[in-house]
Amino acid sequence: MSKSVFYHAGCPVCISAEHDIIELIGANNVEIVHFGKDKSRIAEAEKKGIKSVPALVTPTGHVLHINFGASIQDVKG
Amino acid sequence: MSKSVFYHAGCPVCISAEHDIIELIGANNVEIVHFGKDKSRIAEAEKKGIKSVPALVTPTGHVLHINFGASIQDVKG
Numbered sequence: 001m002s003k004s005v006f007y008h009a010g011c012p013v014c015i016s017a018e019h020d021i022i023e024l025i026g027a028n029n030v031e032i033v034h035f036g037k038d039k040s041r042i043a044e045a046e047k048k049g050i051k052s053v054p055a056l057v058t059p060t061g062h063v064l065h066i067n068f069g070a071s072i073q074d075v076k077g
Numbered sequence: 078m079s080k081s082v083f084y085h086a087g088c089p090v091c092i093s094a095e096h097d098i099i100e101l102i103g104a105n106n107v108e109i110v111h112f113g114k115d116k117s118r119i120a121e122a123e124k125k126g127i128k129s130v131p132a133l134v135t136p137t138g139h140v141l142h143i144n145f146g147a148s149i150q151d152v153k154g
Contacts, residue, residue: 004101016139017141020135020137020139020141023135023136023137024081024102024106024135025101025102029101058097058100058101059100060097060100062093062097063144064094064097064143065143065144065145066141066142066143067140067141068142
């Protein structure tokens with residue numbers, strides 16, 4: 001199975017959700033992308049349909065926006 | 078490990094997220110609660126802090142609001 005990808009921006013809501021997702025699906029099943037550390041991945045996330053972070057993209061490409069930390073526009077700014 | 082609980086109201090956003098969650102964490106690890114079939118669980122969900130559906134409550138009691146199908150107020154109405 002290909003991995004899920006969890007996108008976040010380091011905000012408190014993001015970090016809390018990151019812990020929950022890792023507990024739920026296992027660290028080996030999810031790639032964590034932190035926009036603060038890798039801005040080059042923002043365009044990729046937008047292409048996948050991400051409107052806000054934290055968000056999880058499933059192996060089948062579905063976007064799950066989880067709670068609300070920041071809009072993707074804020075992350076770009 | 079105790080189970081997560083996924084609350085939803087049968088809306089298209091809910092059903093899509095339900096499929097994703099089951100694929101991600103496994104049907105055996107999550108109880109599915111459909112408010113349309115069991116309105117008595119709405120009060121329980123509100124007590125846990127659920128503001129909208131679909132939402133997942135983790136075994137540690139954290140609420141993950143996933144995308145947005147309907148507010149809990151709409152579900153009650």
